[in-house]
Amino acid sequence: MTALLLLHTSPVHVPVFDALRDRNHPGAVLRHLVAPELLDRARTAGPESVAPALRALLAEAGAGAEAGFGAVLVTCSTIGATAESLAPALGVPVLRVDRPMAAAAVRAGTRIAVLAAVESTLAPTRELLAEEAGERPVSIRTHLVAGAWERFEEGDTAGYLARVAEAAGAVTDADVIVLAQASMAGAADLVTGTVPVLSSPAPGLAAGLAASLATRSAP
8 A cells, every 4th residue: 555644834735635645546545744833944044944853853753664654745845855855864755746747847838937925935946947947948937926825824715726826817928837836726727817737736646656656666
């Protein structure tokens, strides 16, 4: 049975990934850790500052094939790169949820628009897209969705997603739109524009489960 450990910085992600599991990966086992303080620290002191706490948290949770979890999926884009760097110490793959989305974005076209509700997410997402693009020339434009995060923090999910969808619908000069945060995924179905919109939860979960299965199947 495939088992995956997920680390979130908001509890809103738990039902989203459970629903994706039930729809696309029945029988997979997910364990969720929620640590909002990691995003708070990353926003004030930089993503690298969370590395010691993140490593300790994952180690305490039993991340590792011997504990039954063949991989870790981190759903916070701000700390994604920091999380990936911990894989050698933990001994299992540590994946950032937005990497498969970024790979799909650079395949979709050269003009990429990035939408985020938190400013600290913009630079890591831009760097990830550039990394996935490699030698391919791409133009990456970032947009901070005004007022969206305040609604998220107030628990106004509908208002949050509406703001994101409105911002995405206003983008016309791009080949593809990237929703930088996993919490934005629900907005993709609300966008009325013609530019394709990519979100991270579904491809990220599929990649995490595949990595977990590969780890546990290895001799």
